[in-house]
Amino acid sequence: MPAAASQAAVPATRAYRTQVARVVRLSPHFMRVTVTDEALADFGPQGVEATTRRTGLPAWDQRIKIFLPREGGTFPDLGLFADPPPSLMEWYTAWRQLPGAEQNPIRTYTVRAIRPLDREVDIDFVLHEERTGSMGPAASWAASARPGDELVVIGPDRRSEEPGGGIEWNPGTAREVMLAGDETAAPAICSILESLAVSDEAGVFFGEAYLEVPTSGDVLEVKPPAGVVVRWLPREDSPMGELLSAAVRDWGRRRQIIFEARRAAWAPGLARVGAPAGSGEHRELSPEEPVWEVADPEGFREYAWLAGEAGVITRLRRHLVKEIGLSRKQVSFMGYWKTGRAGA
Numbered sequence: 001m002p003a004a005a006s007q008a009a010v011p012a013t014r015a016y017r018t019q020v021a022r023v024v025r026l027s028p029h030f031m032r033v034t035v036t037d038e039a040l041a042d043f044g045p046q047g048v049e050a051t052t053r054r055t056g057l058p059a060w061d062q063r064i065k066i067f068l069p070r071e072g073g074t075f076p077d078l079g080l081f082a083d084p085p086p087s088l089m090e091w092y093t094a095w096r097q098l099p100g101a102e103q104n105p106i107r108t109y110t111v112r113a114i115r116p117l118d119r120e121v122d123i124d125f126v127l128h129e130e131r132t133g134s135m136g137p138a139a140s141w142a143a144s145a146r147p148g149d150e151l152v153v154i155g156p157d158r159r160s161e162e163p164g165g166g167i168e169w170n171p172g173t174a175r176e177v178m179l180a181g182d183e184t185a186a187p188a189i190c191s192i193l194e195s196l197a198v199s200d201e202a203g204v205f206f207g208e209a210y211l212e213v214p215t216s217g218d219v220l221e222v223k224p225p226a227g228v229v230v231r232w233l234p235r236e237d238s239p240m241g242e243l244l245s246a247a248v249r250d251w252g253r254r255r256q257i258i259f260e261a262r263r264a265a266w267a268p269g270l271a272r273v274g275a276p277a278g279s280g281e282h283r284e285l286s287p288e289e290p291v292w293e294v295a296d297p298e299g300f301r302e303y304a305w306l307a308g309e310a311g312v313i314t315r316l317r318r319h320l321v322k323e324i325g326l327s328r329k330q331v332s333f334m335g336y337w338k339t340g341r342a343g344a
């Protein structure tokens with residue numbers, strides 16, 4: 001078969017039948033689970049070459065689906081490992097048609113690190129049940145994971161010629177960035193910052209990253225690019241999202257001051273700087289709409305990336321677009337979970 005034909009046959013995403021290699025309690029509310037499988041040699045964003053063992057691959061905010069075992073440790077047979085593998089639509093339809101008792105939990109997570117030469121992927125799980133009292137299957141699986149346990153991961157195959165999707169970080173022309181998220185977004189924010197830091201453009205990005213985490217013990221190690229300041233916000237007894245909202249509002253206030261100064265100095269270049277408060281194209285989401293919009297900030301200087309609890313993130317986005325005046329094209333916002341609702 002010609003090389004081109006065999007390349008085209010590699011699907012953008014595929015299922016990996018992984019085993020837990022290691023489990024490390026990073027902090028009171030973060031558990032790092034490292035999974036391994038020979039096929040993870042090919043895991044990663046499309047077209048990215050394997051690098052050294054030390055650096056691994058830039059993972060950005062690459063999302064994955066994890067298939068958790070049913071009670072008793074079994075998985076339903078969805079033909080995930082067939083050749084050719086089923087499309088996302090095919091396996092998801094098959095999964096939805098299973099009787100409730102036969103369905104296994106599926107959840108969405110972020111890849112914290114990809115090490116193809118070691119055939120390993122890290123996933124950082126928030127142990128949220130310890131705080132909320134509700135036992136989610138994914139968090140409780142991670143809390144009791146042991147080496148050798150099986151986890152099916154649906155993620156990108158970097159040999160594919162089709163883009164695998166699942167990376168929402170997209171600053172376009174913007175070089176001033178603001179990232180904000182809660183603990184579920186901490187793996188994505190840390191991974192974005194570390195991917196930026198090893199990129200060819202590491203030196204041109206500047207800005208701030210805000211991470212609200214449950215306690216001061218949950219502040220994690222991260223290596224951002226030199227121009228991006230990371231501010232951890234331990235929630236302790238504050239309501240969810242309060243510290244994050246205050247930090248984003250403070251960023252907005254400081255931005256307004258800078259904006260006014262720039263306007264005074266460079267009035268003709270205004271469109272490139274941003275827009276005055278109240279001019280953003282704000283639209284309220286209906287309750288049925290997904291809390292998810294990916295920005296396309298071509299032509300803009302600033303880019304905001306927000307992820308976490310859906311209600312908190314919706315309010316942050318409303319503030320940035322309605323009150324601060326950022327364009328919707330400058331703000332990516334993603335509801336990673338919703339209070340009182342199980343994920344998928």
Ligand SMILES: Cc1cc2nc3c(=O)[nH]c(=O)nc-3n(C[C@H](O)[C@H](O)[C@H](O)COP(=O)(O)OP(=O)(O)OC[C@H]3O[C@@H](n4cnc5c(N)ncnc54)[C@H](O)[C@@H]3O)c2cc1C
Nearest residue numbers: 109110126128136137138139184336338339340341342343
């Ligand atoms: C693109 C994407 C990437 C994500 N990346 C990560 C990641 O890297 N690490 C990570 O830990 N999570 C991540 N999440 C969030 C994760 O998918 C949800 O928290 C998920 O609901 C956890 O599943 P569960 O089975 O533990 O709980 P579920 O069964 O889904 O939920 C049970 C209950 O717990 C509540 N709940 C869920 N999460 C939390 C929480 N964090 N704090 C308080 N209450 C909660 C729910 O509202 C529900 O009432 C990501 C989500 C998305 C969409």
